[in-house]
Amino acid sequence: MSDHSLRTYDSILDLLPNADNPTPIVRLQRIPDFRHAQVYAKLEWYNPFGAVKDRVAANLIRDAEERGEKLENLVEPTSGNTGIGLAMMSNARRYGFAATLSNQIPLEKRTALRLFGTDLVELNDDLCPMPGQPEGAMLEAEKLGARPGWRELNQYANPANPDAHYRTTGPEIWRQTGGAITHFVASLGTCGTITGTGRFLKEQNPDVKVIGVHPGLGHDIPGVRARRALAVTDFFHPEEYDDIIEIDDEQSYGLCRRLHLEESIIAGPSSGLALAGALRTIPDEPGVIAVVIFPDNAFKYLSSFRKHLPDLFPPEPEEADAAPANPFGEYLEDAFELAKSGPDRVDVTEANRLVESGVTLVDVRNPPELEQVHLRDSVNLPLPDLSAGSLDGLPTDRSTPILTLCGVGTRSLYALLLLKAQGYTDVRSVDGGINAWVEAGLPTA
Numbered sequence: 001m002s003d004h005s006l007r008t009y010d011s012i013l014d015l016l017p018n019a020d021n022p023t024p025i026v027r028l029q030r031i032p033d034f035r036h037a038q039v040y041a042k043l044e045w046y047n048p049f050g051a052v053k054d055r056v057a058a059n060l061i062r063d064a065e066e067r068g069e070k071l072e073n074l075v076e077p078t079s080g081n082t083g084i085g086l087a088m089m090s091n092a093r094r095y096g097f098a099a100t101l102s103n104q105i106p107l108e109k110r111t112a113l114r115l116f117g118t119d120l121v122e123l124n125d126d127l128c129p130m131p132g133q134p135e136g137a138m139l140e141a142e143k144l145g146a147r148p149g150w151r152e153l154n155q156y157a158n159p160a161n162p163d164a165h166y167r168t169t170g171p172e173i174w175r176q177t178g179g180a181i182t183h184f185v186a187s188l189g190t191c192g193t194i195t196g197t198g199r200f201l202k203e204q205n206p207d208v209k210v211i212g213v214h215p216g217l218g219h220d221i222p223g224v225r226a227r228r229a230l231a232v233t234d235f236f237h238p239e240e241y242d243d244i245i246e247i248d249d250e251q252s253y254g255l256c257r258r259l260h261l262e263e264s265i266i267a268g269p270s271s272g273l274a275l276a277g278a279l280r281t282i283p284d285e286p287g288v289i290a291v292v293i294f295p296d297n298a299f300k301y302l303s304s305f306r307k308h309l310p311d312l313f314p315p316e317p318e319e320a321d322a323a324p325a326n327p328f329g330e331y332l333e334d335a336f337e338l339a340k341s342g343p344d345r346v347d348v349t350e351a352n353r354l355v356e357s358g359v360t361l362v363d364v365r366n367p368p369e370l371e372q373v374h375l376r377d378s379v380n381l382p383l384p385d386l387s388a389g390s391l392d393g394l395p396t397d398r399s400t401p402i403l404t405l406c407g408v409g410t411r412s413l414y415a416l417l418l419l420k421a422q423g424y425t426d427v428r429s430v431d432g433g434i435n436a437w438v439e440a441g442l443p444t445a
């Protein structure tokens with residue numbers, strides 16, 4: 001028999017949280033520089049599969065089962081955590097599970113998904129595509145979910161996502177704070193957390209302030225979306241929130257590190273983002289009690305921390321000397337790093353000038369991405385084809401000026417290297433990609 005007070009359970013699924021078995025909230029002792037206001041972190045890695053999205057995975061499946069749907073195989077577009085939750089729920093239920101996701105998601109998350117039994121469909125996609133630029137992972141899941149025996153539960157449109165938080169996260173926080181919460185803060189991804197929890201709390205007390213925090217365009221914080229990229233979810237309801245704050249990567253990763261060092265809390269990047277937003281908005285007044293969602297812990301993001309806190313991780317001497325296991329991969333990465341700081345990147349204004357002067361524009365995104373937004377007179381040569389040796393549609397004269405373009409400027413830089421390896425001498429890559437182009441209001445087809 002399961003007993004929360006003894007923490008003895010009949011099944012791992014009995015650990016799923018609810019008001020009787022909440023994930024912990026912990027008061028931050030050192031970081032908030034407040035005299036009066038109290039700030040609590042709700043530690044969501046105490047969910048059975050390690051993240052806030054376990055609540056959603058469990059509720060998506062419960063909801064479908066209770067409607068009498070016969071589930072066999074599930075497929076979901078995911079930045080990792082919903083996928084891990086759905087993989088484990090599917091293992092428990094003997095369902096098949098496939099996830100579609102961007103190959104820009106940290107390797108740790110993609111590894112965990114495979115390890116936990118997911119059939120992974122990795123796509124050459126941006127971490128956070130702009131609206132109007134179709135998300136490869138979403139389109140692919142829709143396609144796969146339409147096959148017989150398959151079902152896409154779709155966390156971006158299924159009301160069981162915010163409902164998970166309305167049923168569990170909200171009631172837990174209300175009870176844990178004795179109804180005294182004044183501010184609720186969450187980062188914004190599908191917006192299930194903020195919308196479901198916020199609705200429950202405002203129903204208890206309309207004065208509770210609900211605050212959303214998001215990163216900027218081109219960010220590197222898995223699980224959350226830039227303001228404009230929130231258009232893909234049905235659950236972004238800014239009219240229900242009291243404030244929406246933007247926080248950059250540097251602040252997020254920096255605050256995360258302070259959480260590790262000053263609070264001994266093993267928080268992941270989106271927790272740093274949410275806390276940074278909270279500290280910017282919460283008033284330091286008597287009676288203020290804020291609860292901030294910490295969606296998951298640091299361990300799935302070690303490669304991201306290495307990237308964003310380079311001073312902490314000097315190269316190990318043996319690493320530098322040892323023969324790389326995959327020399328080609330290593331050298332390509334090195335070449336890519338050099339190209340990033342090299343002279344061959346142009347900003348969108350310069351790119352526009354080159355386009356007007358008749359440069360050959362090579363868009364290396366996948367064809368469905370171009371359907372929504374592309375530039376006039378561009379050649380579409382997807383990066384996987386280029387990397388397999390195809391030069392379809394390119395000029396045979398290798399001295400022709402070429403401009404490569406993708407979503408945010410990463411794939412186009414790889415394309416630049418590949419074209420130079422093929423002998424093209426005058427190649428440049430558009431910094432910030434089509435996202436920056438659209439953002440700058442430059443003409444599209």
Ligand SMILES: Cc1ncc(COP(=O)(O)O)c(C=O)c1O
Nearest residue numbers: 081189190191192193223270295
């Ligand atoms: C690490 C992380 N942080 C934040 C979020 C955002 O939560 P929500 O989708 O409920 O807005 C997610 C969602 O996947 C996540 O995985």
